[in-house]
Amino acid sequence: MIRAAFKTVLSEIETAKKAARRSGDSVTLVAVTKTFGVDAVRVALECGQRVFGENRVQEAKSKWPELKKEFPDIELHLIGPLQSNKVKEAIALFDVIESVDRDKIARLLAQESEKQAKQLKFFAQVNTAQEAQKAGISPKEARTFVRRCTHDYGLKIEGLMCIPPVEEPRAPHFALLHKIADDLGLTSLSMGMSADFSEAIKLGATHVRIGSRLFGRR
Numbered sequence: 001m002i003r004a005a006f007k008t009v010l011s012e013i014e015t016a017k018k019a020a021r022r023s024g025d026s027v028t029l030v031a032v033t034k035t036f037g038v039d040a041v042r043v044a045l046e047c048g049q050r051v052f053g054e055n056r057v058q059e060a061k062s063k064w065p066e067l068k069k070e071f072p073d074i075e076l077h078l079i080g081p082l083q084s085n086k087v088k089e090a091i092a093l094f095d096v097i098e099s100v101d102r103d104k105i106a107r108l109l110a111q112e113s114e115k116q117a118k119q120l121k122f123f124a125q126v127n128t129a130q131e132a133q134k135a136g137i138s139p140k141e142a143r144t145f146v147r148r149c150t151h152d153y154g155l156k157i158e159g160l161m162c163i164p165p166v167e168e169p170r171a172p173h174f175a176l177l178h179k180i181a182d183d184l185g186l187t188s189l190s191m192g193m194s195a196d197f198s199e200a201i202k203l204g205a206t207h208v209r210i211g212s213r214l215f216g217r218r
């Protein structure tokens with residue numbers, strides 16, 4: 001089932017890329033394995049998948065250290081909110097942190113990267129709908145925040161990430177994220193999940209985070 005799902009999703013990604021005239025490796029599939037166990041991950045690895053996403057540090061710690069030893073080319077993304085007391089573990093385990101969403105975390109991530117001498121990639125999470133309960137910096141503050149990360153904390157932000165509200169049309173959120181990234185000269189855009197990745201690719205996504213379409217219901 002997972003194998004067939006990978007085939008379908010990869011071909012839908014190709015179709016969306018063609019429609020948007022996007023080139024060969026311009027879109028990375030981040031396979032989101034939260035709540036799924038090592039068995040599911042192994043099937044994905046057999047399909048050739050190497051880029052994965054987890055939303056909790058604790059859960060990721062129980063799953064990935066061994067697998068990463070076995071497959072050194074795995075790239076693991078943290079896509080969920082990060083608490084300051086988990087920064088050390090996050091830097092040790094992940095390769096990309098997509099959810100940099102506030103000053104304190106940015107500062108700690110920079111400090112801890114230096115301490116561990118690790119070069120991760122970082123995305124700033126933007127709360128495009130300005131929902132009170134959702135993580136992310138507001139679109140208005142994005143520019144200042146990204147600048148502060150780079151200049152004050154020494155944390156190089158490579159791109160932006162967003163999670164639009166489920167009940168709203170996605171296109172305006174994807175377009176807004178793209179515009180903010182363009183303004184800041186950032187080229188990576190993590191947007192689009194199982195329900196809307198084709199639309200996200202048409203609007204410029206470079207990373208799509210897909211869970212349930214690949215692994216089933218959670």
Ligand SMILES: *Cc1c(COP(=O)(O)O)cnc(C)c1O
Binds near residue numbers: 195209210212
């Ligand atoms: C769970 C999750 C996904 C994947 O969601 P699906 O709808 O299962 O594809 C993507 N991004 C984030 C931040 C998530 O937490």
